[in-house]
Amino acid sequence: MTSELVGRIVQSKAGRDKGRRFVVIAIEDDAHVRIADGNMRKIAHAKKKKLKHLCFEHRCVENLAQMLAATGGTADAALRRALALGQETEDKKEG
Numbered sequence: 001m002t003s004e005l006v007g008r009i010v011q012s013k014a015g016r017d018k019g020r021r022f023v024v025i026a027i028e029d030d031a032h033v034r035i036a037d038g039n040m041r042k043i044a045h046a047k048k049k050k051l052k053h054l055c056f057e058h059r060c061v062e063n064l065a066q067m068l069a070a071t072g073g074t075a076d077a078a079l080r081r082a083l084a085l086g087q088e089t090e091d092k093k094e095g
Contacts, residue, residue, distance in 0.1 A: 006064065034048055036079060
């Protein structure tokens, strides 16, 4: 597995979080990654998820390493803003 997945925006295809958007923040092994959205799943308690249960979008979160290095809740807030910005650009494309 390559580190190209870190920072990618994904959508969950299975589980309680089905349909929610997340960001890949770490790679566990060849079949699992850690995902967070800064809201339901904070970076400190990222969810371990199988790759086959994720749908990858073409967009990535810029400067993820800087976001993860931030202290307190600023990293989660930055992650929420990045996901919201991606959602806004997606809505504009549809309209």
